[in-house]
Amino acid sequence: MCRVLAYIGPDLPLENLLTNPENSLLNQSLDPELHPDLQLAGWGFGAWSEHLLKPAEPLLYHRPKAAFYDDNVRGIIPSLQASTLLAHVRASGYDAGVVQADENCHPFAFDGTPWIIAQNGALPNWRRLQKELLRHCEDRYLEQMRGTTDTEFLYVLLLSLLEGNSDAEVKAAFERMLALILQAMRRLDLAALTKLKIALVTSDRIIGVNYGCGHAGETDVTGDWEALRKTDLPLSMLLEPMYVLLGRNFEDYEDSYDVDVCPEGEATSAILASEPLTENGEDWMRVEFGTIVFLRREGSTISKTVSRLDP
Template sequence: MCRHLAYLGPPRTLAELLTDPPHGLCEQSFEPRCQEHGRVNADGFGFGWWDGDEGPYRYRRAVPIWSDANLAELAPRVRSGAALGTVRDATTGSVLDEASVAPFRSGRYLFSHNGVVPNWRLLPEDVDTSLSGSELLDLESLSDSALLWAMIVARIHDGQRVDKAVETVIALVATVRPQARLNLLVMDSGEIVATRLGDSLMCRRGDGWIRIASEPSDDDEGWREVPQRHLVRATATTVEVRALALADELGT
């Protein structure tokens, strides 16, 4: 499993958003409080952000977040009104390198996956990935997350709205891998789409800002739990929460 957090709102430093909070990603890497699967998220970390309309930019490492000596200088100096951070616990069979660390990127979008797809290497034999053989060979990394992201991107390029593309891919995967855990997070500089199917997901709103995260990064009482098998579509000022289209198939 992994932990991730997305933010939209007035510009703040990456340190304020991701590392400085009392239960931020640094602590969640070695002592998560809500994680149901796995105990330590030490297989890498990554940040993604926008500078106004420019970006997204990324900083990714295949080392534990606490061991990166550069982070103390970088995080307090990068400010953004749209950011995504992750700490990774790698899926068995996935490569342990920086290319496998979220956030993944395509065009103006960033992506993170908190979960696991069993037997993910065989997934193209069981569902319509909408990917050609060459596209499968050209995945950014050998991981379930990279495959899920490529499937979503293919549908976005075909004209599907982001939330619908995410929902379609989850439905396909859950049908053939009912034990899959699919907490997905896709964002650009103005919108976040997040799903809960397997592990924890929380949301906290303020005056013109929102955070969506695997677990609270502080003890504020404003955090609210996203229901299991639901999707969140949010901007800095609006939030829509709805059941995933596959909820009835999964027995909820």
């Protein structure tokens, strides 16, 4: 199961976000708290900072090997800082059909859009579903697709459906995307559990989506995700929340993801993650299945909006 971490707030050393904390993203690739599998299929990040030579563009890094074996980490990470970050460690099946290459490491970024994307999810049978979905994809994005992952194809489809970059327009594009996927599944008789746990990020915004459908293509999926761990692991992972932490003074906690908890309107930083990253998990807001969360930098503070996604 992939791991995702997105951050927005004051400029911070990347090592405070990726390597120093005990439950850092890189450590999760070797020893995730909530999942038993290693993430060996690569990792990457996209970062914005006013201190970069091109502050309006994300600095992108990908490496198609286990994050904890990446010999570039000690040389690169300590020299960088970021005010917005999207990072990802990739899990995949360990067989000859899995292509481990830079092109398949998240996050994905295309020219002509401010958004980059990473996912902790899966679209089964996506190559066959393309028979129905390609007609909704714009050539300007298809021409930039270089890898062989479902996430990059979903990125193409989502960007093609976006009519603008407002929260309402992004929400509508995600709803339309799942509707088209479900239509294609029905037409091709390919209904399958589909997990869309997506982070969509630009320099001043993080959008987290926890959405999808069940084994028969149903979107009104319910259940106790923790109890389902023993009886239906895929359904459990579909229903599992994503998590958001809001607070102040994150820069004062160099070796952890702790923050000073404060009223929502006073928060200066936010993290979106696959799992709560601090011992006090009660400080983390759950992004439940069927919802979308919008985190936006407004001056020195971070606003948060949560909406239900319509099936």
